[in-house]
Amino acid sequence: MSKTTQAPKALRGVGNFIDDRFHLAKTGEKNLRKVFPNHWSFMLGEIALYSFIILLLTGVFLTLWFKPSMAEIVYDGSYERLQGVEMSEAYASTLYIDFDVRGGFLVRQIHHWAALIFVASLVVHMLRVFFTGAFRKPREINWLIGVGIFTIAIVEGLFGYSLPDDLPSGMGVRILQGVIMALPLVGSYVSMFLFGGEFPGDLIIPRLYMLHILLLPALLLALIVAHFMILWHQKHTQYPGTGKTNKTVVGTPMFPGFAVKAGGFFFFTFAVAAGLAGLVQVNPIHLFGPFTPTSITSGLQPDWYMGFLEGALRIFPNTFDFQIFGYAVPVAVLVPGLGLMGLLFGGLAAWPFLEAWITGDRRPHNVADRPRNAPVRTGLGVAGVTAYGILWLAGSNDILSETFSIDLYLTTYIFRASIIIGPIIAFIVTKRICLGLQRRDRDTLEHGYESGIIQQLPSGEFIEVHKESSQDTVDALLSKPTITSTALGEETDDKGVESPQKRKTTGRLRRALAHWYTKDNVSFEGVEPHSGHHLHHSAEEKESAAH
Secondary structure, eight states: OOOOOOOOHHHHHHHHHHHHHHOOHHHHHHHHTOEEOOOGGGHHHHHHHHHHHHHHHHHHHHHTTOOOOOOEEEOOSSOGGGTTOEEEHHHHHHHHHHHTSTTHHHHHHHHHHHHHHHHHHHHHHHHHHHHTTTTSTTOHHHHHHHHHHHHHHHHHHHHHHHTTOBHHHHHHHHHHHHHHHTSTTTHHHHHHHHHTSSTTTTTHHHHHHHIIIIIHHHHHHHHHHHHHHHHHHHOOOBOOOTTOOSSOOOSEEIIIIIHHHHHHHHHHHHHHHHHHHHHSOOOOHHHHOBOOTTOOOSSOOOOGGGHHHHHHHHHSOSTTOEEETTEEEOHHHHIIIIIHHHHHHHHHHHHHHHHHHHHOOOSOOOBOOOGGGSHHHHHHHHHHHHHHHHHHHHTTHHHHHHHHTOOHHHHHHHHHHHHHHHHHHHHHHHHHHHHHHHHHHHHHHHHOEEEEEEEEOTTSOEEEEEEOOOHHHHHHHHTOOOOOOTTTOOSSOTTSOOOHHHHSHHHHHHHHHHHHHHTTOOOOTTOOOOOSSHHHHHHHHHHHHHO
């Protein structure tokens, strides 16, 4: 006779005590059975979460010794090369963390690498969501929260690497001040307020410090919690396959499978960050020296996620600058410095609603798209990634010029042309690849896959036998939606009168965009899945018919 294993008496007592007051037993049991889909790309969001936890842990350690002060002192610490040099207390305390606090340099390196991994995982996670259409109804709000997290993460990173007050970070703050000064009418006032006087002032480091350790982390934590609460309520999207529908989720239950996997993945992420910190040096501020407004250096770049802004500032022409009522409007700084950020984040936030307006698709979507099945969306995404990459490379045009012995101005002209031509080519090529993959999918669905087996018919003809695809493959191919748009509709009603809404400018624009979005899509309507030796049987039937 089997014996039922019970929890220890002490634990049962604690569990009963909590459940008698909060009635969490049924809720906890239901949540522990919650199913999560299995796919490697879903771990990208987990990497972002674990990196954020690492940032919080290491950040608390660093705050114990960092002094957010711009008061000038003469350094007399352990690093001999800078002894006797005037510097701020912020820079001196960072040197103290690196050379005098046991494990301090390692922890600061882990903090910096975790920040880079955090933003990188956010970017790749958002690309996965975008390309698979996981931002559609009912997840538009969660997409907006994700855009907010991405925006704050970039600003948080900018403020974070500005705190040590070394030469590269000071140059970054100087660029920030220049962009602020480009604001018409109010730029100089905002700069004086933020810096506490003329640049560099004596308040910018303490103010950035408060934003970096209090306000922005609190906002990030609140948005991340909201993001996961919505995800938990709405459930995860899943890729098409057997048994996967808008109402059925196939995957691993939360406990114990998913919980064990997630716990192990956290330590793996921590190990990667620690390994990078121990083996790959990043931001060695002791080699750069303290920031002084009269000093400058070359060959240094900002963290990768700010590189595209530097590239835009470098290649944007100054021919569009103008004056109004005696006030200069430096378009060459204002547009790439602020306009590009507004275009990026505004475009990301608006896209779910813009796509729904174009296609008229208001249905709930719990099954993700294959990127090839939305060629226009995928093409636009790749075009955006291409533009980002070109601007990122443009941020190092001086290094490219020196390395490859190319004239600096020539590199600027090349990047100016590339930022226009490159995304267009990327869109066209990506769209054609997606359409080609759709045609191959249709052929696979209709005729099966080539088995490599050659058979000879009684007539002497040789044919290759096509075999039936797996059921999971067939279900994935059949999941391709028929992309149509209610914006197209009928041109006229039964009396030949066009709808007043469609006669308006917005109606005509919507129809034109809908036609552009859907016109080249390959239809799978009427295609029957291949069931065995289709070509073999067809050939035999043709032979019989001939006789």
